[in-house]
Amino acid sequence: WLWMTHRIDRFWVPMIPLLTLLAAAGLQRLAINVPGTGLPGYVCGALLAAVGCVWTSFNLGFITFGLAGFSGFLLDQAAAREIAQADVVTLCHHAGVQGGDKVLIVGEAAVFDADFPYVYNTVWDDSFFEMWCAEPVDGIPKSEWPLRPITAIRQSFADEGITHICVRWDEVLRYRAPGSYGFTDFVHPAQFEKLVKEGLLERTPYVHYPEWEYVDDANRQLIADWAPELRVQSGGKPAMRRIEIYRVKP
Numbered sequence: 001w002l003w004m005t006h007r008i009d010r011f012w013v014p015m016i017p018l019l020t021l022l023a024a025a026g027l028q029r030l031a032i033n034v035p036g037t038g039l040p041g042y043v044c045g046a047l048l049a050a051v052g053c054v055w056t057s058f059n060l061g062f063i064t065f066g067l068a069g070f071s072g073f074l075l076d077q078a079a080a081r082e083i084a085q086a087d088v089v090t091l092c093h094h095a096g097v098q099g100g101d102k103v104l105i106v107g108e109a110a111v112f113d114a115d116f117p118y119v120y121n122t123v124w125d126d127s128f129f130e131m132w133c134a135e136p137v138d139g140i141p142k143s144e145w146p147l148r149p150i151t152a153i154r155q156s157f158a159d160e161g162i163t164h165i166c167v168r169w170d171e172v173l174r175y176r177a178p179g180s181y182g183f184t185d186f187v188h189p190a191q192f193e194k195l196v197k198e199g200l201l202e203r204t205p206y207v208h209y210p211e212w213e214y215v216d217d218a219n220r221q222l223i224a225d226w227a228p229e230l231r232v233q234s235g236g237k238p239a240m241r242r243i244e245i246y247r248v249k250p
Helices: 015-032 041-064 077-084 087-094 128-133 150-160 169-176 189-197 217-226
Strands: 103-106 118-120 164-168 201-208 231-234 237-240 243-248
Touching: 087 164, 087 201, 087 243, 103 128, 128 150, 164 169, 169 217, 169 243, 189 201, 189 243
Parallel strands: 103 118, 103 164
Antiparallel strands: 164 243, 201 243, 231 237
């Protein structure tokens, strides 16, 4: 099952209890009968335990000294969390999002470490932003769908308890890249500009602007073709609007 799926934590971790039980059953059988070794079971068990201790000690040292990547073993828990958590979560914290707030997250789907209420959708699900903000019109593409009346959108946000919107544009671009999964055409920077002008959203100063030189060529081309407004000036240098936080005005 493991080799037929993505070898990442969320697939590997559920296997650990099963493997632990299988290992225990194997050790119990060895302790009772060790055919072909000439050793009593307890000797074989002691040898296996010694190997396990050495191996566990090696791995403990390997992961806690940072050799396997980020290690927060000796850090203050809050500091370690700040380093390891997703960028969108950090920006939401800086924007003042608290436990009583609720964030609509657009584009980003890796928000499992968020400690505040949130709503998000993957690329395989219907877009919440589209469902709550778009006025569908038969016969025209989603990129040309108008917004619903602002009072209706405000009411939808209020009904769902949405106080902030976080948009991660580089993820939207990744999904829109040729050969990728695709992303709804309704989600576009222009829609957020309209909502700001209509007084529904307020742009917060908490935006992540990577310098343009660090934006790869594929994203540069996508930005030029689809949303040139994502290229901005930040600190006197060309940059990209990567992550933005908006506050929903009551």
